[in-house]
Amino acid sequence: MLICFNGVDGSGKSFQAQRLMERLDQAGYPAVQVWNGGKSSVTRYIIMVGKRVLGAPQRRELGKKAPPQTVARYNAYLGSMQRMFRRRWLRTLWLHISLLEHALEIWVATLPHLMRGRVVISDRYLYDTVVNIAVLSGLPADELPALLRATRFYPVPRPQRWFFLDVSPEEAFRRKDDIADLAFLERRVPLYRQLAGEYGLVTLDAAADPDTISELIWSQVEPLLPRSASAVV
Template sequence: MNKPQNICLLGVDGSGKTALATAYLKRLNKTGEPAVHVWSRYRNYLSKPFLGVMRLTGHNRKEMIDGVKIGFHDFSENRFIAYSFLMFQWLDQVIDIVYRFRRRRGNIVCDRCVIDTLVDLCVDTGMDGYIFGRYGKSLITLMPKGTVYFIVNRNKSLVFNSRPDVRADKNYDRRIKLYSRAAKIFGLIFLDNDGSIEYSIEQIVKQVD
């Protein structure tokens, strides 16, 4: 039975990605197909100094919303800042893909990946068309061949009940729409996670077998 080397679980916070990744890893290990768990988000290798400067200018800040501290990147009003951030993030993603994916052998179960970063960047800069165009495609083509991407979907009320902090994200609904748009552009698979973990895992197995 041939399985793709890489399974990537994507989606908004609280959708259940980490729980599914852990369960799927256990399944692979039981069937004699060991895999590694990779978490890939906020990889600011080269962006960190830039974000430090943006903190001084107020474009990178944290706010308390309903008792939850939320970080915001307000780069959409200044194209120079937006393009600069995208340049640094592109380089950061290349480094991350090479280090965490390309150099590895065997099965990888990924909890978030470059597509989650693309969604974050759309929220940060408002440059959706550019990011989901040549910019994003140039990064996704660097991922290992055979990678299968699942957008983990969960009912909003279930998300908010399990993760009250997610309510504080004023961009939650926009993120949902961005993931739907990414699915159409990049051919991603929606994974229903409103039921049991076992049910969701079986959906993954059916897709990759």
């Protein structure tokens, strides 16, 4: 079984994924948590050069304590990227390279566990790549479905349960210390909401009590489990 969590940084994905894994383990079901956020294994050198040329700040420089000039450099970098990705051919090329890279990561990180009969709990999934490309391109949420159609060329396991932890940009920003600018989240929240609507994700209010969220998640997962944990061991 594959269970996925999606949402912006600060929505509580990793926390709830860890809780679910612990609960499955306690119930006797073999479970593993993986991060499928999309590692730039192939494109990282291109990204590094691009960031250096465009004057992007280093990740370690970003955060709530980042000085205004660092935030301005980040926003200028993002503006430059958006101007580049307005070229449809470039956006499409980068999207397919990134999706192939991400799909390979999922196949390597997820398929072996599924083949061994484990429950795989995935923090993020293939569609995060599409959201990132939409942000880099400055596309509005209503144009996301056109990008999502590209994922059909990259078959990955379909989640049996797929959760979207919905939270406002302001609440997510309050929770995170490594995000320099509220706009980072404001660009992403509408895109994730569009994604959730397109694929029918189970939407949960991430601002609710964490224990309540955990119980709601368990109520969705438990009916899918074999009646006896020994059936999957």
